[in-house]
Amino acid sequence: MATTYQRLASLRPADANEAALYLVPAATQIVAVLRICNQDTAQRTYRVAHCSDTGAAGTDEFIVYDKPIDGSDTHEVSINANAAEEIRIKASVADKLSFHLSG
Numbered sequence: 001m002a003t004t005y006q007r008l009a010s011l012r013p014a015d016a017n018e019a020a021l022y023l024v025p026a027a028t029q030i031v032a033v034l035r036i037c038n039q040d041t042a043q044r045t046y047r048v049a050h051c052s053d054t055g056a057a058g059t060d061e062f063i064v065y066d067k068p069i070d071g072s073d074t075h076e077v078s079i080n081a082n083a084a085e086e087i088r089i090k091a092s093v094a095d096k097l098s099f100h101l102s103g
Contacts, residue, residue: 005032008032009021019088021087021089024085024086030080036097038069038073042096044092045067047065048063050081051085087101
C-alpha cells in the first residue's frame with residue numbers, strides 16, 4: 001500500500017517568538033517533512049525543535065538553530081516523532097517565514 005502524505009500543520013508566525021507547530025497525538029508516530037519558506041527578499045533565520053513534551057524547547061532539543069534561509073528560498077527538514085512529542089518553530093522576524101509540516 002502506498003504511503004499518503006497529508007498536511008499536519010502550517011504556520012506563518014505573526015511574531016518572532018518560539019511557537020508550537022504540532023503535537024503528535026496519543027498512540028501515533030509520524031514520519032514527516034517540514035518545509036520552511038522565506039516569503040521575503042531578504043535573508044532570514046529560523047529554528048526547529050523536536051521536544052519530548054509540550055512547553056518551551058530545551059537547549060538540547062533543537063535540530064536546527066538560527067539557520068540562514070535566503071529570500072524566496074525553501075528548506076526541508078525530515079522529522080520522525082512519537083506520541084506526545086512536539087515540534088516547535090521560531091522565525092527571526094514576523095510574517096516572513098512559513099512552516100508547513102506534512103507526513
